[in-house]
Amino acid sequence: MPSRSYFKRWYPVEISSRTERTLAVIFAGFCAFLTVYATQPILPVLTKALGITAFLSSLTVAASTLGMALTAPMAGRISDRIGRKKTIVIAGFSLAVSTLAAAFAGGLPSLLFWRFLQGIFTPGIFVVTIAYIHDEWGAAEAGRGMASYVGGTVVGGFLGRFLAGMIAAKYDWHNVFWVLGGLNFMSALIIWRFMPVESKKPAPPTSAFWAAVGEHFRNPLLLATYAVGFCVFFSLISTFTYINFYLSAPPFLLPTSILGSLFFVYLTSAVVTPIAGRYIDKYGHRLVLVCGIGAGACGALLTMVPNVIVIVVGLALVCNAVFVAQTCSNGFIGVATKTNRALAVGLYVMIYNIGGSMGSAVPGPAWKSYGWSGVVTMIVSVQVITMLLAWRLWPGRKAAA
Numbered sequence: 001m002p003s004r005s006y007f008k009r010w011y012p013v014e015i016s017s018r019t020e021r022t023l024a025v026i027f028a029g030f031c032a033f034l035t036v037y038a039t040q041p042i043l044p045v046l047t048k049a050l051g052i053t054a055f056l057s058s059l060t061v062a063a064s065t066l067g068m069a070l071t072a073p074m075a076g077r078i079s080d081r082i083g084r085k086k087t088i089v090i091a092g093f094s095l096a097v098s099t100l101a102a103a104f105a106g107g108l109p110s111l112l113f114w115r116f117l118q119g120i121f122t123p124g125i126f127v128v129t130i131a132y133i134h135d136e137w138g139a140a141e142a143g144r145g146m147a148s149y150v151g152g153t154v155v156g157g158f159l160g161r162f163l164a165g166m167i168a169a170k171y172d173w174h175n176v177f178w179v180l181g182g183l184n185f186m187s188a189l190i191i192w193r194f195m196p197v198e199s200k201k202p203a204p205p206t207s208a209f210w211a212a213v214g215e216h217f218r219n220p221l222l223l224a225t226y227a228v229g230f231c232v233f234f235s236l237i238s239t240f241t242y243i244n245f246y247l248s249a250p251p252f253l254l255p256t257s258i259l260g261s262l263f264f265v266y267l268t269s270a271v272v273t274p275i276a277g278r279y280i281d282k283y284g285h286r287l288v289l290v291c292g293i294g295a296g297a298c299g300a301l302l303t304m305v306p307n308v309i310v311i312v313v314g315l316a317l318v319c320n321a322v323f324v325a326q327t328c329s330n331g332f333i334g335v336a337t338k339t340n341r342a343l344a345v346g347l348y349v350m351i352y353n354i355g356g357s358m359g360s361a362v363p364g365p366a367w368k369s370y371g372w373s374g375v376v377t378m379i380v381s382v383q384v385i386t387m388l389l390a391w392r393l394w395p396g397r398k399a400a401a
Contacts, residue, residue, distance in 0.1 A: 216337065
């Protein structure tokens with residue numbers, strides 16, 4: 001790898017190692033979430049361009065989340081063997097290549113293949129960065145470190161969707177993947193440059209893979225966390241997948257460029273999430289999650305008001321709730337287990353993304369039969385279940401400490 005003196009010619013400003021690792025995890029979050037859901041605002045475009053149904057176009061979202069679910073448990077074990085930073089960097093460049101390859105997709109089958117492959121590589125960034133934060137920040141600052149990472153995912157998730165909507169409104173949809181692939185490549189370079197190599201080698205696995213999996217699934221705190229993650233992501237993907245069909249139809253008839261702009265609401269989470277990180281360190285994961293999800297349920301109900309401004313406010317509340325909850329549940333893994341932590345994170349990401357895959361497909365019948373009101377009813381029900389799970393099964397601040 002090039003030396004630090006080499007990079008000083010291009011980046012002469014001295015910054016602290018703490019700032020470097022923060023910048024690196026921000027861009028890791030940005031990179032991981034830039035492309036995963038980028039097809040959401042262009043689903044109506046894909047439906048028309050490829051001559052397919054709304055359900056089939058939604059599979060471009062499900063394909064990437066399914067790929068993430070399948071490889072998430074293995075990403076941590078790989079990083080235990082070759083190192084956290086090396087795994088993240090390799091995954092980042094691989095994600096960039098698969099995104100650029102999607103620009104050559106000739107139809108739905110090839111597009112689904114490359115979208116699936118993007119999901120395959122993403123856990124090498126997502127899972128391992130979370131484990132890296134737990135290892136390098138320590139318990140006292142993990143909330144802040146996780147908030148920095150989630151802030152990066154917020155910006156990446158927004159920019160991927162926003163750019164997709166803007167590009168597809170003026171140009172062929174293939175160009176979306178040229179632009180996003182280039183941004184992925186830039187992010188991978190930044191991670192390579194700024195992420196410090198982990199200060200200590202990850203602890204070797206304390207048991208064989210399947211034995212460790214069984215150990216985690218017998219841990220009631222982890223099971224509760226996995227269930228919370230499933231519900232949280234189900235509600236986010238359901239909301240931001242079917243809202244595009246709702247707002248592109250009468251009486252709204254919003255064009256693709258405006259649908260992509262709706263994801264500006266993600267940027268509010270970049271402000272709220274770091275604040276949530278401080279409150280988590282002060283009041284505990286359970287209370288912050290329940291308050292956040294409660295606000296999200298109110299936001300989902302607001303989207304039923306037939307006014308675009310009110311709908312945008314509701315979407316902002318839903319979005320903030322999900323990212324606050326994601327910060328809480330990701331951080332709580334460090335409380336729930338001290339052994340085979342990377343695998344615990346991988347299993348969380350697997351179940352989390354299964355929830356996302358189901359969130360893009362399961363509400364389909366409700367949408368077909370009852371429209372947006374049916375989808376919102378399902379979303380709010382899942383959010384209520386999330387609050388009950390966390391309040392009943394997670395310990396309070398004093399118990400967790």
